[in-house]
Amino acid sequence: MLREIRIRGLGVIDDAVLELSDGLNVVTGETGAGKTMVVSGLGLLLGERSDAGRVRAGADQALVEGVVEVAPDHPAAVRALEAGADVEDVLIMSRSVSAAGRSRAHVGGRTAPVGLLAELGQHLVAVHGQADQWRLQRPEQHRIVLDRFGGEPVAVATKEYADLYDALERAESELATLTAAHRERVQRLDSLTASLEEIERVDPQSGEDESLAAEAERLTHADALRAGAGEAHTALVGDEDPVEGSAPAVLDLVSAARTALGSLTEHDSRLEELDARVRELGVLAADLGGDLASYVADIDVEPGRLDEVNDRRAAVTTLLRKYGDSVDEVLAWSQAAALEAADLAGTDDRISALQQQVDDLTPRLAAAASALSECRASAARTLGERVGEELAHLAMGSARVEVVVRQHEVDDGLRLPDGRTVRRAVHGVDEVEILLAANKGATPRTVAKAASGGELSRVMLALEVVTASGDLPTFVFDEVDAGVGGAAALDVGARLKALAEQAQVIVVTHLAQVAAYADRHLVVHKQDDGQITSSGVAAVSGAEREAELARMLGGVSDSKAALQHARELLRSTAG
Structure with missing residues (x-):
């Protein structure tokens, strides 16, 4: 997981170090202090497109460095080692963007392409922001989310289908190759047979x-x-x-x-x-x-x-x-031709065997596809219900989530036991789509289009809480609580805390009700000398944390009422 992020010369941030802990890390600060720059910096570190406009005014470059604690057998560590990086319990990643727009990346002390940062990021961090396109913008990711939630029943059914799919693909590919070359093969066999008969009639002897x-x-x-x-x-x-x-x-x-x-x-x-x-x-x-x-x-x-x-x-x-130039060469050619002719003559037998194999595998694949679809459909119903329950705690009680599992019917495809002919793929015959009706009476639409920025972040939070399996060690949420207040904000914080039991969570928030659940509270503070505004980051605890929560609650940090409210909030969220 992320242990430390250093940001230098990015936006309003001059030089800041974020020391992160396990569990829930909350980043707060006044409006304009640069909280979002934390997420932007992390995005750069994970391979997002660079923008010279983000470089702080007067700085030569923006630099983001990250220290990731990673096990030797973790996919990110394995990929970094393949790229020649030095990985010893921790993986150091960095990204710089010059004021002229030039971008450089380093992984484990070695210069690396920016694409490598993106590859590693896929194994390390999921970033969810209001303007984030997230994985659910890609339809195939809906299926991945469902399969992850479906657990062992879906995994077993998927493997059975995949094994049959691979076997059928191999048989069909070889059958198509042999069938396509049938005419050429027959012509070649006739030619070889005639030549062998001619040599046999003469029956030449060596020398x-x-x-x-x-x-x-x-x-x-x-x-x-x-x-x-x-x-x-x-x-x-x-x-x-x-x-x-x-x-x-x-x-x-x-x-x-x-x-x-x-x-x-x-x-x-x-x-x-x-x-x-x-x-x-x-x-x-x-x-x-x-x-x-x-x-x-x-x-x-x-x-x-x-x-x-x-x-x-x-x-x-x-x-x-x-x-050949000699009888010995003629005899050698004859031996090779006889072997080739035997192989060609046996091809028809191979075609018959392959056709039989295809005929045997096709209904088995269709049965496995139907079984997988049923497993997914069952998991889809449960996933929709569970996400809906989570959204009810995230100020989206009117929202309705449907996880639709459908098949695309085609004329030339896999014939299912129910008689339908559908398109098949390596992952099955199913197209999975997560639909959201954000309000009562609304027609469910794909989640990426049906939700506003704040709603999308909350839907993603609900999905992550429901499907959390430990596959990704770190989740980042930017303004997940937009448009939420009061008791609903406490529910958002509680859900983030629940997710933090499975993985490291970093949240940028403006709500004290969310920040009160933090295992580590980081405050972005700005300084203004009259000419240049700069920001830094500091961890707060004790009285400093109470003061920050009071500021978030009442706009001032020294109000007795706000401080008392902050203490009560901390007590209510403790444990």
């Missing part, structure tokens, strides 16, 4: 393109290969029917060389080594001759084999042009 190319090359030059190998064989081992005058074979020449060396090797070891090499040459020549003979025998061409190889190469080449 086959290379082996076919090698075989075709060999078959094309078979005669030349056979002749060349035969000549080489003859040159090595000789011809079985030699022709007179033909060249001697290699083996014959090697044999002659060995004969020439054979009787001499014992005379020189070097020559013996050379003879061994000649012998090795003969062995190699003989082996090579045998291999050439085998090659010549194998080179015989099967009739029509070359045509078969060329036909096969043509079929494989057709696949290579379409699906």
Whole structure:
């Protein structure tokens, strides 16, 4: 909660520090002293639009600083930490506005965008003023107020609906995506199927393109290969029917060389080594001759084999042009295409399953929506009655509050069990509106338009008292008691005191009957040196507080009758 607010150079306030306590904090002061500047300063601290016209005359800037005591797990502390702020039990926020209109914000010792102040403010303070647009100016906030009041029954029904809503949204989204792409999916599947059938007909084998190319090359030059190998064989081992005058074979020449060396090797070891090499040459020549003979025998061409190889190469080449640079790439493409085709073929099954899921979830969502609407309608009746009772204690006894829960019927929506087709949303099918008839016989209208400034503040006070749950730690009311006096003013004070049992409350008031309930009483006092008027803030207690209440009651602070009345007022509101 707010522990301290410092305001400097704002309006008539030169430099003032408001030290706040738990419970009910009341701010009073003479007309023109600057009470409203307290609320204005707080508004700046919470991210409201800056106005250079608020900067005090002669000052360079207006500055508002706030010290907030906040638990480490509070949403405001968590958000501040995310923004890089320093938060250790307290969160320090500040906002400055220069006379030239430039605005700066700091959170936890770090420069921050003004928007961050507004985010934090949503978790920390609700400010209600006569000219305030408040949350109820936004229709969706009416539902939030009702749901907060509805407690666990509404929370349970809301969660059940939300879970079904999310599941149905996901199923419908995926179904719409798959259905929209149906034609493209069918075309793709047909294309993949045709390609896979083509590859299957050819049935290429890994590395086959290379082996076919090698075989075709060999078959094309078979005669030349056979002749060349035969000549080489003859040159090595000789011809079985030699022709007179033909060249001697290699083996014959090697044999002659060995004969020439054979009787001499014992005379020189070097020559013996050379003879061994000649012998090795003969062995190699003989082996090579045998291999050439085998090659010549194998080179015989099967009739029509070359045509078969060329036909096969043509079929494989057709696949290579379409699906890859090699048979291995074609086979890899085929595997991937088969997986994709299986996935596409299974999409129809997925569509059927999703459609079944949508058909199952839709009536369940409709039933959950109806249950949630019933919970809200029950809570709405109680909320209207409770707020009406509170308003009777706030000088609005003739006012009537209705909390209306309705559904918006559409042609294409969620069909409820009662046969109506209504618009659905993540929060349900309900539109909630808080209506107010401020006077007897008046037609109820939305609360933000039906109430005057003072009435709106009191309606908001009644709502806060009735719905208080501790979600927000601080509430601020500016002139909530406008147009109220006498016993009704005491009721306003009592209601503020009741709210202060749930949260910290700061009230700017001109009524002693309200101020008498304060746990901490702050007085805005002004000083005038004849040229410049300035204001400051001081906490009062004891005789000083009695004097302030006397002033508020009778216009003077030293009247014995007013002082006695003030003491009686304090006694009547004590405890």
